[in-house]
Amino acid sequence: MAIRSGLIRRASLLGAYSLVLASPIGLDACRDATAPLPDNAVRFVPPPVYARWWTIVEACSGHTGDFAAYTWYVAPDNSLRNNAAAYTEVAARRIVLESSQQNAGSIVRHEMLHALLGPAYASGTSAHEHPPAYFQGRCAGVVYCPEIGCQDAGAAPVMAPADAPTLPLSALDIQMDVLPDRVSRTGVDRALTLIVRVTNPSAEPVWVQLDATPDLPAPWVHWYGFRIVPAVQTVPITGIARDDSAGVITRDSVRRVAFAAGQTRQLVFDLSGALYAPADYLAVGIFNTRQVWTPFTIVP
Numbered sequence: 001m002a003i004r005s006g007l008i009r010r011a012s013l014l015g016a017y018s019l020v021l022a023s024p025i026g027l028d029a030c031r032d033a034t035a036p037l038p039d040n041a042v043r044f045v046p047p048p049v050y051a052r053w054w055t056i057v058e059a060c061s062g063h064t065g066d067f068a069a070y071t072w073y074v075a076p077d078n079s080l081r082n083n084a085a086a087y088t089e090v091a092a093r094r095i096v097l098e099s100s101q102q103n104a105g106s107i108v109r110h111e112m113l114h115a116l117l118g119p120a121y122a123s124g125t126s127a128h129e130h131p132p133a134y135f136q137g138r139c140a141g142v143v144y145c146p147e148i149g150c151q152d153a154g155a156a157p158v159m160a161p162a163d164a165p166t167l168p169l170s171a172l173d174i175q176m177d178v179l180p181d182r183v184s185r186t187g188v189d190r191a192l193t194l195i196v197r198v199t200n201p202s203a204e205p206v207w208v209q210l211d212a213t214p215d216l217p218a219p220w221v222h223w224y225g226f227r228i229v230p231a232v233q234t235v236p237i238t239g240i241a242r243d244d245s246a247g248v249i250t251r252d253s254v255r256r257v258a259f260a261a262g263q264t265r266q267l268v269f270d271l272s273g274a275l276y277a278p279a280d281y282l283a284v285g286i287f288n289t290r291q292v293w294t295p296f297t298i299v300p
């Protein structure tokens with residue numbers, strides 16, 4: 001009997017990009033699937049961005065796997081049992097997505113995490129299938145982890161003991177990666193992935209105190225985000241609080257963030273090159289009051 005895991009109920013994603021870690025809207029559940037491959041599921045060749053997403057999930061999970069070994073199926077919306085958006089069959093090495101989720105990076109990466117975690121987490125309760133150490137810990141910011149079934153699997157792990165030393169925000173190693181750095185707005189592969197990588201350079205767990213951000217009322221502070229600006233624009237930028245297709249920043253009321261020894265948090269944004277006119281740009285990665293930037297180009 002096939003082992004199934006990793007069912008996600010249909011989620012409403014935000015706007016043009018799927019913003020991971022934002023409060024999900026309209027999400028219902030993420031729980032065990034027992035449906036066979038639907039009659040109307042059609043196999044498809046994964047687009048190039050899937051291989052890039054796979055490497056991101058390998059990096060956050062610390063697990064490696066053979067991307068080419070998996071087969072991918074798409075089914076019409078609302079046709080998966082239990083109102084599922086997607087599910088993974090680890091034993092059969094196949095992932096089934098409903099059609100509206102094929103470009104939803106955080107949903108696809110959620111299924112990839114099931115694939116990479118492998119048989120040890122591919123059966124049993126939904127809680128067992130969604131270990132918080134991965135879905136809410138190592139890969140938080142990379143995969144979508146809805147409340148029911150995923151966050152219900154347990155509390156998010158705390159990466160540092162309460163009495164761990166404090167590291168200044170300025171000591172974090174922050175990088176902005178843009179995959180790929182040249183995107184055609186009309187080509188087959190228009191997916192643009194931004195990754196803000198925040199690393200604790202210390203060999204011990206630490207707490208980082210976030211700065212107050214003046215344009216938000218206490219206790220809220222800016223958490224992380226991005227903005228895309230013309231390459232000629234002066235950086236660092238101001239006006240980061242706008243939420244539109246050129247950027248977004250999340251807010252949090254928690255002022256102290258834990259990092260495990262050497263931990264890198266990957267915070268992923270999925271965009272389409274079709275959103276932007278052909279030009280040279282800077283992708284500005286934002287972590288609280290820190291900013292880093294990387295050039296990239298949109299071509300016709």
Ligand SMILES: [Zn+2]
Nearest residue numbers: 006007008030
């Ligand atoms: Zn799942």
